[in-house]
Amino acid sequence: MVTRQQWWQTAQERLRQAGCEDAAFDALCLLEDRGGLPRGRRPDDTPLEESALTELNAALAKRADGYPLQYLLGEWDFLDLTLRVGEGVLIPRPDTEVLCEAVAARLGPSSRVLDLCAGSGCVGLGVASLRPDVTVTAVELSEQALVYLQENVARYPRLQVSPRRGDVLTDAADYPVGYEAVVSNPPYIPTGDLDGLMREVQHEPRMALDGAEDGLLFYRVIADEWTTRLVPGGVCAVEVGAGQAPDVAALFAAAGLVDVTVIPDYAGIDRVVLGVKK
Structure with missing residues (x-):
């Protein structure tokens, strides 16, 4: 025995x-x-x-x-949440908690938040867990990921988070102006780098990783189109990959955002770029 x-x-x-x-x-x-x-x-x-x-x-x-531990367990802790995860959805990571904390600290009372490329819902739910007074619309295109998003939202009914299926690359005009924050952990890995990722990451959905040739496709769309959904003084904040912060900060500045700030993660790597709509 x-x-x-x-x-x-x-x-x-x-x-x-x-x-x-x-x-x-x-x-x-x-x-x-x-x-x-x-x-x-x-x-x-x-x-x-x-x-x-x-x-x-x-x-x-x-x-x-090399199969991810998180997928074997079927759930994973993020901030004070325990979220359902599995094949077809990106695994929540501690670095992304920095994004949630940065946004939550800058929101006024009863703010409205857009969470783009929501995946498991970790960002939107994370912000809402830190600021239960806010309302979040969590936008996700993948049908597989949307299942996890819906399950995780249902786990925390006290949080005001609403899942919505949508394409971040094409659907900005379908959303009204009036949000105090746009937040996203979008796909940001250059296509040519995907095959060299760790074996665990190879099991995660390519759709959640592939940021096109230079890794910046989603940042361009967010800066050019989704920041137009913000009210004056609203915040746009995104997670970025190592070395991408200067390029994303430049995109934010070119889109007219001010007070563009770069925030490091727990390892000291520039991880969040944040800007304010004039």
Whole structure:
């Protein structure tokens, strides 16, 4: 009979050999999810049931092969939220919390917010969790991602977030002028870089990653078209990839935004570009 502790030790070693960055954490998460280990407890000498062992070993094999831990678990924490995730939706990341915090800090009472390329809803729900007085319209094109967006909005009925299917590249004119914030974590990876991404990222939807040839397509559309939906004094804030902040800041300035600001993430990398409509 294999105990939780024995399985955890064996799983860690297998994941290390497979190149997983945090093998102990990943194995522990799987043990909590499929092995009955209470969250926050260290693995003990409790024997694993055969059915649980089978599920654990199957999940371990997928994780060792580069399948994202978040997809295996089916949900992931973001700020104080726990969001449903799976194939077809981008995985929420800590860097994006910086975007939510930056926007929430700049909103007036009862502001109206547009969350573009909403994916799982982490940005819109994150802003709303920090500022429950605001209302958010979360726009997403992918039918697969929209399912997760709708599920996550339903998880937090106290937050005023409304999912809406729409194409950020073409639909700006369908939305009225009158928003105090436009916020987005859009696709921003240059097409030519996609095949070289980490193996875990290769499992995420290309649609949520591909920012066209130079990675800036969505920023151009947001700057040129979606900032017109803002009221004077409204904020436009986007997450950017490493090294993209100067180009995106220039796009914002060219679109007439003022007080353009670049905000670093927790690792000190420029991660958010924010501007204000005159």
